[in-house]
Amino acid sequence: MMSPWLEIIDPLWRDFDRLKQEIERVYEFGSPVGNIRGVVKGAFPPVNVGETTDSVMVYFFVPGIEPSKIDLTLERNQLTIAGERDTLPDAGEGATPNGYYRRERFCGKFRRVISLPESVDPGKVEARYTNGILVLTIGKKEDEKSRKIEVSVS
């Protein structure tokens, strides 16, 4: 099944984008040009934002973190996620940082700020953590919800 997230990514560039991402990961380069608030592709945690008629949905991909160790704040339409992930215990008891062959998973403190559409209502937020994905449902302000307009026949 085609993922709706792909519709906003031009198919022609998808393969190049993937290649770029893989090269960036190998050399641990971030993009040299980024948003001043830190929204750089490849930052942790990755995020998807979508919307329905009456809410904005935010998906943070934060596997292996205790939900209580994630700090979320929403100030007007600025959403901040901060926290820490330690991947060392995943390698087993008594693991040391120099016993790795590969260490690609994010380890350490993170903080990301994303701008949401202006229509979000900071008073109507709900957060749920399921299988490593943190799902935020943020209601839209009443007067900014899209409405279906009925056309009456005269």
Add this chain to the structure above:
Amino acid sequence: MAENRESGIAVGRGERAEAPAKSAVRPLLPPVDVYENDDGIVLSADMPGVTKEGLEVVVDKNVLTIKGSMADIIPHDIKPLYAEFGAREYERAFTLGPDVDAHRIEASMSAGVLKLFIPKSEDVRPRKIEVKAG
């Protein structure tokens, strides 16, 4: 001969024309940690959204393949505004050396993190050699 070659090209083209449809949704490459201790190799992979049911770990000859598909956490009818995760499938493969015991791989999945333990074969585990006094 020329005809054969032509038909061969035609088949090749046909395959090529099909390829984009097949790879329309390229699976994501999950980031992994690979750690070795005395007993074996510990592999951890970030696969957010995958549950035990959506996971497939296969060892074919010496190739270990990890596949996962996201449970329906993200509804399909949502209108996307910004996306860094463009797929719902994960896939990654590794070759295993002859020194591991592929029959005794243990797998567990929790909070979107897959953990695999690939034990070393009995005969390659490090042994402490006792030195006897002469």
